[in-house]
Amino acid sequence: MGGVEAFLYFLALQGEAKREEVRARFPALVPILKALGEEVEIQGETFRLLRPLRLSWFAPLFGRYANPLEPLALERLIEAAHRSAEAGEPLVEGEGLLQVARAFQRGSEALLRGEARAALHAYGEGLGLLEGAGLPFPSAALALLALAQEAFRPGGKGRATARKALERNPTPWARALAEGVLKGNLDPTLPPRGS
Structure with missing residues (x-):
């Protein structure tokens, strides 16, 4: 699993995720975070999606990944x-x-x-x-x-x-x-x- 869409789907399901889990699933994380800009919040070891669930x-994404x-x-x-x-x-x-x-x-x-x-x-x-x-x-x-x-x-x-x-x-x-x-x-x- 990789890429911006997969990351969005993952965070939408989880609500928030710890850095270790994110790094394990998305080894090329820096380009994904750059692409998402301010849609993702990182506080300490926790990643959260700021985009409202709609x-x-x-x-x-559900149709592609679920x-x-x-x-x-x-x-x-x-x-x-x-x-x-x-x-x-x-x-x-x-x-x-x-x-x-x-x-x-x-x-x-x-x-x-x-x-x-x-x-x-x-x-x-x-x-x-x-x-x-x-x-x-x-x-x-x-x-x-x-x-x-x-x-x-x-x-x-x-x-x-x-x-x-x-x-x-x-x-x-x-x-x-x-x-x-x-x-x-x-x-x-x-x-x-x-x-």
Whole structure:
């Protein structure tokens, strides 16, 4: 694995990485860092991607580099879909698992407009596509579903779905979202970036 795109994809999945791991995967690191300029932050021994996670740039990388059986790739795809909805990005185009991202982006757009029923339908479509592909439901997908369920019918299935999300080794973003549902926080714009 090498090159600017591969490095972007790696950091998008990890959120942050230690210098040893980065050097092991990307021995020609200096040209990559020069190409990325201020998109990467290096603090001590830790590398962080400063570019906000969005489908506009993550979806093509996902299409080229993702192993669909890699749980973290699906987690970050769902998170990118939600963050793209927050940013008002156009719907992602693509086949395969990018259709899942499109469904979750539509669902998050609906949720952000306060349309919980429409969000439930779109998230259900995305989950159906994952099920059809024989893939497990990522914790991020379950956390968003829990948020929509609780917004649609408070005290219904939302809390149980949030607990399921927490059982699936969630990313920090999905964990914060699911924990928020359990605490009664139904703000779909939370948690802040930094996962």
